[in-house]
Amino acid sequence: MSGFADVVFNINNLTATVRMATPIALAAMGGAFSERSGVVNIGLEGMMLAGAFCGVLGSHLTGSPWLGVALAVAGGGLVGAILAVFAIRLKADHVVTGVGINILASGATTWLMQVIWKRKGATDMVAGLGTWSVPGLRDIPVLGTILRTHSPLVYSSLILIESPRILVTSVVSKRRHMLRKNYQNSLQLPVPVHIYVILSMSG
Amino acid sequence: MDQRCGRGDGLPLPCGVHRGKGVRCAMYAVRMENITKRFGNVVANDEVCFAARPGEIHCLLGENGAGKSTLMRILFGLYSADSGSIYVNDQPARIAGPRDAISLGIGMVHQHFMLAERLTVAENIVAGREPKKDGLLDYDRARRQVREVSERYGLEVDPDARVEEISVGQQQRVEIIKALMRGARTLILDEPTAVLTPPEVDELFVVMRALRESGTTIVFITHKLKETMEISDRVTVLRDGKTIGTVDTSGATPDGLVEMMVGRSLPAHDDQRMPPGETVLLELRDVSMAGRKGGRARLDGVSLAVRSGEVLGIAGVDGNGQLELEEVVTGLRRPSKGRVTLIGQNVTGLGTGRIRDRGVAYIPSDRLKRGMVDSFSLARNSVLGMHHCSDFSRHGVLRENALCEHAQGIVAKYDVRAESIDQPMGSLSGGNQQKMLVGRELARPHSVVIAAQPTRGLDVGATHYIREQILASRNSGKAILLISAELDEVLELSDRIAVIYEGQIVDVRPTGSFTERELGLLMTGQREGV
């Protein structure tokens, strides 16, 4: 059992934990945002796939990983919009629609991958974001080592965690809140704007 | 009359107010001509004509299902009429949605408020048109705007209170302010008094008169005669989707209006009252029930007894423990303290099924939520609660024929308007649903009846019929606990009345010993002379 503690408290593992938690955290934020507007988002998987794909695609087409990130956000958002349209405008069951989106996305991404790269399994390597070293963190014991070198997306996810709090007091969020009560005004669609990240990007 | 030369907003003045030069006076604030609206086979509005003069309180009167709400929803743009025309301030108007209606100065306060409970009053009022500062809500400005309108019309609200914390009457005021802030000159109120206590109704009427003075036109949808007589200038009566007529209230009589509403006159109840029996069939002793999340106790030391052949009416403003009382007596919830006794046996904490099996007929206050499964057929609903009995099932399998017969029996006896017993219960009108429910419950072998809001939302005809049934039940020796927010109903049917306030029984006396005024006071927690 002591081996267990060794594994858990190993610095390398903790660092990896932070890295691996990032996509989950981002997806969860998207899901929470959606919940607040009254839409149950089961389609997070699909949105992540779409985002991952678009990210790689963007990097492939433009050579710039940052543009890839931008495209990824757009891609995830687009799938989110599809969920919104179906779940709200067309009054479909949220969960079923989410499942449908997941299936659709898994098929679509694989298919498009074949169309563009002519290959199943994995795409070619694309320019990734690399890692950033944050100066100053180096000197903080333990925590510094864990946080020192990560993909910029990991850092941005840490910042984004604060974002919901800001958004909650904003106009947009209030409006969304009212939508939970099925407001009569013709349908302001709450797009669960959804950011995602897949580590394949950061190499 | 106060003279004011217009409000400076360029819109026509109501007639009778001093005219400045070049200002036109509109004959009618809103006029709807030959409006027809169908939903499938049902003609909700049939060539309806309606016109409200500026600055008047105009009542739209009719039974439930007469088409009043539909008509006003067309005016407000929620529905579109199949044919007919609308004129606002004598100009033809095209209203494709609420936005158009609002821009024409029409506002509507619905029966079921559309407020976000967790947000504050101010946030709700400005929703959709929020004053912004740097992308964030400018709360101070919102608050000021609300205060301004609130003071102008005497609509007291606290802008910072959360909607879930304020009373229903105050919530209604929030809705009114919302409409006014969007520039409503014609205000439609849909059954506003349905959710108010008697003193709140008086306050609402004060506000309405103030609005009238300032030139606002008010269309007041209701099925209550008393209010119509009290507050309105003119009345338009609808029946079965048609306009029956428009009269000046000053010249109208209640009986005359009833005849217009119903098409016939209703005989008074055959009230051969037999004296109540001796046996106490239902008893509550010191029953208390805690509130949710440790709030105030919902029931606090309630003791009641109902004898055979007696109707005990619970009078009180909605929300003072009636629902909890209903739930405790029928086993839907356990009391935290006290005993419930049925025909001498302790049934405290028994489940609903067991209690009902012991002979309790239960007409629930929320028929849609509790009393029926709206997608089930009439046949299936007719045995809800008895479906496991040997009359209706054998070896775990339902006896379809028995269900059908039972349902048909109820339909025949209670004159339920339905095409077939296989149609979903939800497709019936509210009145017919309630008739099925009452029929079902009174057809069970029972000795006690719990009747909660038995005529809520029903038209005059159905209401009359169900009250008759309750009296008939009483006369055949059943013990009846009547819980109703309609004071008139309690007065009419009960032998004794218990007033409930904040979960406590304030007084229990024979009906005759109360005056209506006294009851009104007790219901709001006050006592005569205190």
Next chain:
Amino acid sequence: MGRRGLGDVSRLAYSAMAVLLALLIGAVLIGASGYSVKDAYSNLLVGAFGGVYSLATTVVMSTPLLFTGLAVAFAFQCGLFNVGAEGQLYVGALTSAVVALSLSGLPPVLRVIIALVAGAGAGAAWGFVPGYLKARLGAHEVITTIMLNYVAISLTTFLVKNYFRDPGPVDQTVLLPPGSRLPELVPGTRVSLGVVIGILAVALLDHVIRRSVLGYEIQAVGRNPYAAEYGGVNVRARTVQAMMISGAVAGLAGSVEAMGTLYRFIPYFSPGYGFTGIAVAVIAGQSMWAVIPAAVLFGALQSGGQSTQLFAGIPMELMTMVQGLVILFVAAPTLGSMLLGLRRRLPEKGGGRA
């Protein structure tokens, strides 16, 4: 029988339309990626229905969906969303395989029956947990069932690797001897008695739902738990029972697959039967019998899709996409009425004419 029949018909017509729409969009995508639409769909049809072998493949692919679709559809009747059919079928499959293997002393008929019952039982147990958690604690069954899927897949894999392994290079159980298998219905194919069992299950559950007291109460709970409570129904008990029945049927999906098609338990054998079963249930709507054509639809898409991939070179993923589109379109009731120009009894918004 009055209004009820009409509802079913329009639902079926509506689902059919959704499927057509999805196929249409699929055609567009196929064309857009440079393949021949004619080739694609003709291969699809032939691959699914043209000839004994094709039909057999379709049946084999439809059978597990029949069970999982039925399981999810039944749970829907109680207002429960059983996303855990996948996990339930795994435990059912492993349990049946192991039991069948260990009962070699008994005559085949008994072996098969007991193994099937054991598989159903395992599925029921796997359905019990989310059912109980929902009834007692209000835990959302979508989440609990999804979590248990992961547990089931890992657990069964673990058990096979460590306890029930066939010595050899592959992680799987020993091959089931002929006496422990479900008999073949059509020689030369893998069509087994399983499909018959599936149809019987549909008949049974249809009877339960429409005619029994249990079914009445379960439906009441699903449509209006407050009214069910009022009617003396033990809402908690029915919730648990419905999940258990649903789990049992899903468990049978695995059992039938293991004993009738694969003849062993192989880790990760399911290509998402449990999830596709959700789509099947949604298309079937309220009717248990409609699960059969719905399952055949998806089975046909699979088997036809394989053929399309083989002969026209069009990747399977397109079929997956069509599946996803079908789910989306079927799930959106308003879409259908918008397209057909039907009026619904909902409050309308806008479109003024007055």
